[in-house]
Amino acid sequence: MQYSSQAVAKPYFIAAIGLFTGQVLFGLIMGLQYVIGDFLFPAIPFNVARMVHTNLLIVWLLFGFMGAAYYMIPEETETELYSPKLALLMFWVFLVAGAATILGYLLVPYATLAKFTGNDILETMGREFLEQPLLTKIGIVVVALVFLFNLTMTMLKGRKTSISLVLMIGLWGLAVFFLFSFYNPHNLVLDKYFWWWVVHLWVEGVWELILGSLLAFVLIKVTGVDREVIEKWLYVIITMTLVTGIIGTGHHYFWIGTPEYWQWWGSVFSALEPIPFFAMTVFAFNMVNRRRREHPNKAATLWALGTGVMSF
Ligand SMILES: [Fe+2]
Numbered sequence: 001m002q003y004s005s006q007a008v009a010k011p012y013f014i015a016a017i018g019l020f021t022g023q024v025l026f027g028l029i030m031g032l033q034y035v036i037g038d039f040l041f042p043a044i045p046f047n048v049a050r051m052v053h054t055n056l057l058i059v060w061l062l063f064g065f066m067g068a069a070y071y072m073i074p075e076e077t078e079t080e081l082y083s084p085k086l087a088l089l090m091f092w093v094f095l096v097a098g099a100a101t102i103l104g105y106l107l108v109p110y111a112t113l114a115k116f117t118g119n120d121i122l123e124t125m126g127r128e129f130l131e132q133p134l135l136t137k138i139g140i141v142v143v144a145l146v147f148l149f150n151l152t153m154t155m156l157k158g159r160k161t162s163i164s165l166v167l168m169i170g171l172w173g174l175a176v177f178f179l180f181s182f183y184n185p186h187n188l189v190l191d192k193y194f195w196w197w198v199v200h201l202w203v204e205g206v207w208e209l210i211l212g213s214l215l216a217f218v219l220i221k222v223t224g225v226d227r228e229v230i231e232k233w234l235y236v237i238i239t240m241t242l243v244t245g246i247i248g249t250g251h252h253y254f255w256i257g258t259p260e261y262w263q264w265w266g267s268v269f270s271a272l273e274p275i276p277f278f279a280m281t282v283f284a285f286n287m288v289n290r291r292r293r294e295h296p297n298k299a300a301t302l303w304a305l306g307t308g309v310m311s312f
Contacts, residue, residue, distance in 0.1 A: 003074035005081035011091050012067025019060035019098070026053040044106065051131050052105050058129065059098045062140075065174070065210055066094075066147055069167060072217050073151050077158025082150050090143050090150075097139040101132055123184050127191070129199055130181045137181055144175040162231045163216045166238055170209030177201045189257035196252045204273060205245040208280075211311060212237050215284060215304060222301045223291035233283045240276040248273045277312040284308035 001007070030049045032039045040049075074081055081087060104113045110131075117133030119125045124134055132140070148171060155164060180197040216234045220227055250266025284305050295301060 001071075003080050005084040005087075006071050006074050008081065008084045008087040008091070009067040009071035011088070012063050012070065015091070015095055016060045016063040016067060019056050019063065022102075023053055023056035023060060026050075026056065048105055048110075051110075052102055054129055055102065055105070055131060059094075061207075062144075063094070065171065068210075068214050069147075069151055069171060072167065072214065073154050073164055074158075076161050076164040076217065077155050079154060079158035082153035082157070086146060086150050090146050093139065094143045097136055097143075101136045104133065105131070122182065124182055127184070127195055130195070132181075137178075140178065141175070144178065148172060148175060161227070163213050163220075163227075163234065166209055166216075166234060167213035170206045170213065173206035173209065174202060177206065192256050193253070193258060196249055200249045200252055201246065204248060205242065208241040208245065208276065208311075209238050211307070212241070212280060215280065215307060218300060218304045219284065219287045222295040222297060222304060223287045224293040224295075225287050225290055229290075230287065233279070233287075237276050237279050237283065240272075240279065244269050244272040244276060274312065281308035281312045 026049050029040060029044060030046060030053060033046050033049070070081065070087055104117075108116075110125075113133055114120075114125050117135045119134055122134055124137055125131055130137075148168075151168065151171070155168065177198050180194050183194055185191050185194075212234055216230050219225065220230050247265055247269040250262040251270035253262035253266055284307070288301060288305060
């Protein structure tokens with residue numbers, strides 16, 4: 001750690017690990033419920049456990065992305081964070097809102113939760129992964145905007161690198177696509193069509209940009225390979241990610257009432273989607289093989305390689 005404001009990443013990482021543990025726990029509960037049908041009945045029904053499980057996944061990943069960004073941006077921009085205090089404040093806002101939402105799922109019937117959180121003002125609840133009450137959704141947007149403001153201001157006053165720019169594009173994309181969770185048309189085809197703009201364009205689009213830039217940052221640190229070489233790989237990877245990921249959304253548009261051409265576009269481009277992930281793996285191994293120094297942190301190097309393999 002070279003900059004003291006990077007320390008705000010720590011609580012984010014701790015929260016991410018804690019919430020991930022929760023996700024695993026609820027995953028195990030559901031797995032058991034397949035075997036023992038009335039396990040924890042009626043306290044935790046399967047549908048509630050599933051909602052808690054998938055929502056915890058989203059929240060811990062967001063905590064992880066945010067913590068990683070707060071750690072990486074000061075080093076890349078060679079300047080302290082614009083406001084570490086704001087970053088810490090948002091941490092607590094997000095943690096409390098996240099915990100309250102999970103408790104709401106577990107303790108109150110979903111319909112009651114919807115009634116008391118303003119779902120009749122703007123109906124956004126009841127869809128997989130986007131079950132969050134309106135208040136929580138607004139909270140996520142506020143936290144994301146303050147987070148992006150903080151990082152963008154940091155970037156403006158510091159060194160601009162391609163790696164931090166790719167990270168910022170990924171994070172801005174993440175926030176923008178989440179806005180589609182507020183759009184819930186009554187027409188089921190339209191609903192599903194745009195629902196994937198959050199779910200697919202996150203997982204197979206902007207998250208890959210975030211992963212790619214974080215990986216590039218770690219690889220520069222642990223291998224000492226020239227930034228120019230690392231960046232060239234990153235450009236190729238994110239271009240392929242966006243081309244295959246955006247049009248590949250079509251693999252979710254089969255037989256849901258969308259035009260027939262999506263079967264071709266969706267099939268062809270989703271078949272290409274593994275390529276950027278494979279390139280990410282080759283990238284990591286290639287850079288480690290070409291390393292110009294033996295970094296003492298062997299775990300970080302192994303982690304970088306493992307990330308490439310696992311994402312593929
Ligand atoms: Fe997909």
